[in-house]
Amino acid sequence: MVVCGDDGLAHRLAAELRGVYDEQVTLVVPPAERSVRPPVVGRARAVSAALLDRWVSAAVSRAAGNGTAPTPGEPADGQRTLEAVEPTEAVLAEAGVERAAALALVYEDDETNIRAALTARRLNPHLRLVLRLYNRRLGLHIEELLDQAAALASGGGTAAGGDASTTVLSDADTAAPALAASAVAGTTKVVQTDGLMLRAVERPPGEPAGGRPTLALLSANAGDPAFADGSENSGDQGPLLLPDADAVREAAGRRGSVELEQVSYAARPAPQTGRGVGVVAPVAALFSRRLRWSLVGLVGCVFALAVALWVVTRIHPLGALYLTLLDLFAINDPAIGASTSRQVLQLLSGLMGLLLLPVLLAAVLEALGTFRGAGALRRPPRGLGGHVVLLGLGKIGTRVLTRLRELNIPVVCVEAGPEARGLAVARRLRVPVVLGDVTQEGVLEAAKIHRAHALLAVTSSDTTNLEAALYARTLRPDLRVVLRLYDDDFATAVYRTLRAAHPQALTRSRSVSHLSAPSFAGAMMGRQILGAIPVERRVLLFAALEVGGCARLAGRTVGEAFRAGRWRVLALDTGEGGDGLVWDLPDTYVLRDEDRVVLAATRRGLAELLGRRRRGA
Numbered sequence: 001m002v003v004c005g006d007d008g009l010a011h012r013l014a015a016e017l018r019g020v021y022d023e024q025v026t027l028v029v030p031p032a033e034r035s036v037r038p039p040v041v042g043r044a045r046a047v048s049a050a051l052l053d054r055w056v057s058a059a060v061s062r063a064a065g066n067g068t069a070p071t072p073g074e075p076a077d078g079q080r081t082l083e084a085v086e087p088t089e090a091v092l093a094e095a096g097v098e099r100a101a102a103l104a105l106v107y108e109d110d111e112t113n114i115r116a117a118l119t120a121r122r123l124n125p126h127l128r129l130v131l132r133l134y135n136r137r138l139g140l141h142i143e144e145l146l147d148q149a150a151a152l153a154s155g156g157g158t159a160a161g162g163d164a165s166t167t168v169l170s171d172a173d174t175a176a177p178a179l180a181a182s183a184v185a186g187t188t189k190v191v192q193t194d195g196l197m198l199r200a201v202e203r204p205p206g207e208p209a210g211g212r213p214t215l216a217l218l219s220a221n222a223g224d225p226a227f228a229d230g231s232e233n234s235g236d237q238g239p240l241l242l243p244d245a246d247a248v249r250e251a252a253g254r255r256g257s258v259e260l261e262q263v264s265y266a267a268r269p270a271p272q273t274g275r276g277v278g279v280v281a282p283v284a285a286l287f288s289r290r291l292r293w294s295l296v297g298l299v300g301c302v303f304a305l306a307v308a309l310w311v312v313t314r315i316h317p318l319g320a321l322y323l324t325l326l327d328l329f330a331i332n333d334p335a336i337g338a339s340t341s342r343q344v345l346q347l348l349s350g351l352m353g354l355l356l357l358p359v360l361l362a363a364v365l366e367a368l369g370t371f372r373g374a375g376a377l378r379r380p381p382r383g384l385g386g387h388v389v390l391l392g393l394g395k396i397g398t399r400v401l402t403r404l405r406e407l408n409i410p411v412v413c414v415e416a417g418p419e420a421r422g423l424a425v426a427r428r429l430r431v432p433v434v435l436g437d438v439t440q441e442g443v444l445e446a447a448k449i450h451r452a453h454a455l456l457a458v459t460s461s462d463t464t465n466l467e468a469a470l471y472a473r474t475l476r477p478d479l480r481v482v483l484r485l486y487d488d489d490f491a492t493a494v495y496r497t498l499r500a501a502h503p504q505a506l507t508r509s510r511s512v513s514h515l516s517a518p519s520f521a522g523a524m525m526g527r528q529i530l531g532a533i534p535v536e537r538r539v540l541l542f543a544a545l546e547v548g549g550c551a552r553l554a555g556r557t558v559g560e561a562f563r564a565g566r567w568r569v570l571a572l573d574t575g576e577g578g579d580g581l582v583w584d585l586p587d588t589y590v591l592r593d594e595d596r597v598v599l600a601a602t603r604r605g606l607a608e609l610l611g612r613r614r615r616g617a
Helices: 008-020 043-063 089-094 111-121 136-152 171-183 244-250 287-315 317-328 340-373 395-406 423-430 462-475 486-503 512-524 603-610
Strands: 002-005 025-029 079-083 102-108 128-132 167-168 187-195 196-203 213-215 257-265 388-391 411-415 433-435 455-458 479-483 507-511 529-536 538-546 567-573 597-603
Touching: 002 008, 008 025, 008 102, 008 512, 025 455, 089 111, 102 512, 111 128, 111 136, 128 136, 128 512, 167 512, 171 395, 171 455, 171 479, 171 507, 171 512, 171 529, 196 529, 213 244, 213 529, 213 538, 287 317, 287 340, 287 433, 287 455, 317 340, 388 395, 388 462, 395 411, 395 423, 433 603, 455 462, 462 479, 462 486, 479 486, 507 512, 512 529, 512 538, 512 603, 538 603, 567 603, 597 603
Parallel strands: 002 025, 002 102, 025 079, 102 128, 128 167, 388 411, 388 455, 411 433, 455 479, 479 507
Antiparallel strands: 187 196, 196 257, 213 257, 529 538, 538 597, 567 597
């Protein structure tokens, strides 16, 4: 296995392949002096940022090397490390791409990954490729192109089997649902890919189960800051993935649970490129609510005058309305010699015309202002409350913003750079944005942090996220806080410290590399990984597998195939579109070689299930 990257995801992925799948890994990373994290805004934090970044880089190296940082080029625990500025053809050849089973390209730059993928496909047409691309539309085209190249090289008319497949993933898409769900209590966890939608929901202790399979049990002692949101090393006190029936009964009333709520096919979402900002606002947004009610009131008065004129003069109702409009716009002859009632109605119509003029003028001005401001950033409205303050509109922040708006959750964004990629998406979604350094006084106040529901800090700088969270705590000690941090060990330490310091407030810390690495590793092993959901600080994977390729499934019943803490068969995919999923399978159903199943598995369970085919297991 070869992994090429320039950030923490590459290190985490390499550790995942070694520790979970027991694979030999060649890691290609930039030289140490070139591995620089994004700069932190503000000179006052430059020294602290450098120290923290140095500590984080050392932590990642220790995690990748099980305690000690290996010397570049020297194998350590099944890993060989090469240093190279870019993944050129010579570098890929030295890394052994021509003999490798799979290659992961996880650089932050899409162009670098595409260029290296094209080179690698030429060097080894049978290579399994996993690319990290942010652009969804481009990713679909690149995937088809590389699969076609593999098929032509193998002499076939289709993609060269599963071994030469190309998988395009995005760490932003993988981590965004988990980050959004952490900021919003009660939000369901959803995995959706290629039309297949898997939904899970967290149930608090004591809430009756809905009759669906229990995917996990939450931590037994969630009130203890030292173990809450338990990590993989929490033992029996931490979350239990894929428990058996006895464990579920024993934990009833004491532990929360994650239950499978829905497995179905849905329409595949169209790729979103983020291009183009809508400039035509909805009709309801053209005018303020007060102005709309004023217009409705005036129209009602005009109709009332028309009805009164019809009753007084006994003319046709349409004629009465026509005369009322003429009087309203002062283009009718004076009612000299007419009845007193007619003269009074004409005067009232003229008065309505005087009142209508300023209302129409206000409507025109508001409409012009709406069209003019459609391409500008909105400010947080007065009285806003119960919203999520989102810090950072980079790759991760943009995906999180889209996810929150899909859930109809009000959001106020804070971004330091006026050229951030997510500002166009914020304009299109008409989301308020505050431009400024989040660690400066007054910026969080402008985002209405005092009345916010949660703070979600997902900037690319750990120090900025941590400093913003601590400053927000001084303004709102009980505020729900979710931090995106670079390294998972550091995220765990920060989380426990904040929980101990503020036990009355809900705090979550998430590492994007920790959330994304399992999906990338599964794709490198040839799995059809559908997605992953976080269960506290652990990850549960969903995969679609052929039973014939799994010796531990073929010929067994669904009940016999279940392994507590390892894997559980959820559904049978008959390949018939929206009606092709049979997921209420009885325990007595026998899995046949030709069956294709959807299952939930832990990372080690998936490795045990299929991870050792190359060794004959």
